[in-house]
Amino acid sequence: MQRSAPRTPLRFSTQTLLLQLGVVLLVVLLSAAVHAWLTYDRVGREAESQALTLARAVASDPSVQADVLAVSERQGTPPPSELRAGPLMAVAEGARIRTGALFVVITDETGLRLAHPDPARLGEKVSTDPSEALSGQEITTRNTGTLGPSAGAKVPVYAPGTGNVVGEVSVGYSMETVGQSVARDIGPVALTAAGALLAGVLASFLLRRRLQRLTLGLEPEEISTLVHDQVAVLQGVDDGVIGVSADGRISVFNAAAQRLLGLPDLSGTPWADAPVPEQLKSLTRPDAGEADAQELVAGARVLVASARKALHRREDLGWVVMLRDRTELQQLTRQLDAVGTMSTALRAQRHEFANQLHTIAGFMGMGQHQQARDYLARLAATGPLKFPVDQAELLQDPYLQAFVGAKGVEADERGVTLRIGPETLVRGQVTEPQDVTTVLGNLIDNAVNAAVAGSSPDRWVEVEVLDEQADGGGTLHIVVADSGDGLGNATDPEAIFAEGFTTASGPVAAGPLRAGGQGLGLALARQLARRRGGDVRVLEPGSAGGPGAVFMASLPRTTAANLAGKDNDA
Numbered sequence: 300m301q302r303s304a305p306r307t308p309l310r311f312s313t314q315t316l317l318l319q320l321g322v323v324l325l326v327v328l329l330s331a332a333v334h335a336w337l338t339y340d341r342v343g344r345e346a347e348s349q350a351l352t353l354a355r356a357v358a359s360d361p362s363v364q365a366d367v368l369a370v371s372e373r374q375g376t377p378p379p380s381e382l383r384a385g386p387l388m389a390v391a392e393g394a395r396i397r398t399g400a401l402f403v404v405i406t407d408e409t410g411l412r413l414a415h416p417d418p419a420r421l422g423e424k425v426s427t428d429p430s431e432a433l434s435g436q437e438i439t440t441r442n443t444g445t446l447g448p449s450a451g452a453k454v455p456v457y458a459p460g461t462g463n464v465v466g467e468v469s470v471g472y473s474m475e476t477v478g479q480s481v482a483r484d485i486g487p488v489a490l491t492a493a494g495a496l497l498a499g500v501l502a503s504f505l506l507r508r509r510l511q512r513l514t515l516g517l518e519p520e521e522i523s524t525l526v527h528d529q530v531a532v533l534q535g536v537d538d539g540v541i542g543v544s545a546d547g548r549i550s551v552f553n554a555a556a557q558r559l560l561g562l563p564d565l566s567g568t569p570w571a572d573a574p575v576p577e578q579l580k581s582l583t584r585p586d587a588g589e590a591d592a593q594e595l596v597a598g599a600r601v602l603v604a605s606a607r608k609a610l611h612r613r614e615d616l617g618w619v620v621m622l623r624d625r626t627e628l629q630q631l632t633r634q635l636d637a638v639g640t641m642s643t644a645l646r647a648q649r650h651e652f653a654n655q656l657h658t659i660a661g662f663m664g665m666g667q668h669q670q671a672r673d674y675l676a677r678l679a680a681t682g683p684l685k686f687p688v689d690q691a692e693l694l695q696d697p698y699l700q701a702f703v704g705a706k707g708v709e710a711d712e713r714g715v716t717l718r719i720g721p722e723t724l725v726r727g728q729v730t731e732p733q734d735v736t737t738v739l740g741n742l743i744d745n746a747v748n749a750a751v752a753g754s755s756p757d758r759w760v761e762v763e764v765l766d767e768q769a770d771g772g773g774t775l776h777i778v779v780a781d782s783g784d785g786l787g788n789a790t791d792p793e794a795i796f797a798e799g800f801t802t803a804s805g806p807v808a809a810g811p812l813r814a815g816g817q818g819l820g821l822a823l824a825r826q827l828a829r830r831r832g833g834d835v836r837v838l839e840p841g842s843a844g845g846p847g848a849v850f851m852a853s854l855p856r857t858t859a860a861n862l863a864g865k866d867n868d869a
Contacts, residue, residue: 539622749783785841
């Protein structure tokens with residue numbers, strides 16, 4: 300037996316449309332029914348009122364009162380033939396024909412018919428209870444008699460001059476006539492109901508389209524799944540995610556973005572007013588397009604930011620900005636650069652060391668032992684290795700000696716002399732080599748670049764380093780000067796610390812990211828120094844032809860008192 304394929308459930312928007320149509324249809328039908336009933340009741344009341352007016356008019360006719368009293372005083376009831384030709388029949392039929400009533404009936408005090416549209420009914424007792432009218436009450440009724448359903452009234456007939464009830468007048472209008480009146484009035488009601496139904500159907504279709512547009516055609520189950528997936532993904536990744544809606548408001552600001560930028564949740568904040576770096580906002584400008592990733596400094600972090608347009612089919616949903624933390628990578632890169640620099644310096648010095656060994660071997664081979672001893676004494680006094688750094692002996696800290704010596708080798712290869720200033724004095728030991736490397740390395744690299752690009756034939760870079768010991772850690776003061784052409788009069792000294800600023804000639808960018816982090820060194824150095832409570836600033840902007848700019852950096856809590864002497868005593 301072949302099974303039928305499972306039925307595909309209706310989409311939520313279709314279900315909503317059908318439900319709305321059902322509600323609209325039900326409301327319209329109920330409204331039409333209530334309106335028809337109220338119209339029917341109103342027309343019926345009008346018929347009762349007309350019947351009561353006509354009954355009063357007939358009952359108050361003196362001739363009717365006299366004729367009814369005369370019949371009541373006779374012995375027995377007159378035969379139908381006499382009643383048919385009598386005056387009461389003529390009055391009743393005349394009133395009925397003039398007003399279009401269904402019937403006008405006159406009875407005596409016992410309820411026997413003295414006038415009736417059907418002559419065969421004369422002399423018979425009325426089909427409805429006449430007791431209320433015969434007791435002196437005027438009533439309106441809706442009932443079904445021998446002539447069919449009717450809306451009518453009953454009024455007592457009083458004897459002239461006595462006030463005694465001698466009969467009644469019953470008048471009725473056909474309910475079928477009332478129904479015809481209602482049918483005439485129900486036409487506009489039906490048209491109104493049809494118009495309301497059509498308007499409701501149109502509104503339902505428009506609401507369905509808007510619902511599909513707002514939900515992007517997704518079903519509630521799909522939306523619920525997307526919400527759960529969004530929370531799981533956005534809160535589970537280490538990358539910062541910022542969603543900017545098409546109307547310019549932040550719709551997503553995940554925990555990683557808050558951590559990387561050091562900001563609270565900005566969801567709902569206008570993107571233009573958000574306290575985020577301007578580089579992020581520039582990525583989402585209308586003319587930005589699919590821009591390459593950019594590096595920026597946020598606090599003490601180096602971030603890589605990229606932005607992409609978010610599109611669903613052809614609908615523009617806004618922007619998605621991604622943030623990746625490159626702080627540790629930058630630190631590892633700088634450490635690797637320092638190691639590479641020192642390795643290059645050691646390779647250069649290895650050749651010099653080998654030459655020295657060959658010299659000693661030559662002396663020994665020729666039997667010039669005294670000259671060999673004198674040569675070894677000179678080597679012992681100056682050191683077996685020599686970095687191309689003038690007055691390098693002023694740096695007592697071995698870390699600073701090695702790092703500045705390695706930088707001296709690099710500078711020497713580029714035709715720049717790196718020298719230590721005469722005021723250099725470091726009595727303590729460096730305790731934060733990574734921070735010192737970042738700041739000192741950036742300042743020396745910038746100075747070497749400036750010296751190479753400068754117009755002065757004498758290319759040099761001078762570094763002075765002093766430490767100031769205090770409780771809680773010493774402060775390292777660094778001053779770097781060069782022979783370049785300075786910053787220029789048109790350059791604001793503070794502008795050079797902005798992210799992306801560079802005075803290097805040639806293109807700044809190479810590939811998706813700025814080559815070597817160019818344009819970030821000074822900004823990162825200042826951020827790092829200020830995080831420790833220090834600063835990096837420009838002492839002298841320099842001038843064309845040299846000397847160039849002079850920079851000063853203060854790095855608190857980066858040195859400690861030298862305990863070597865105490866260790867030796869121990």
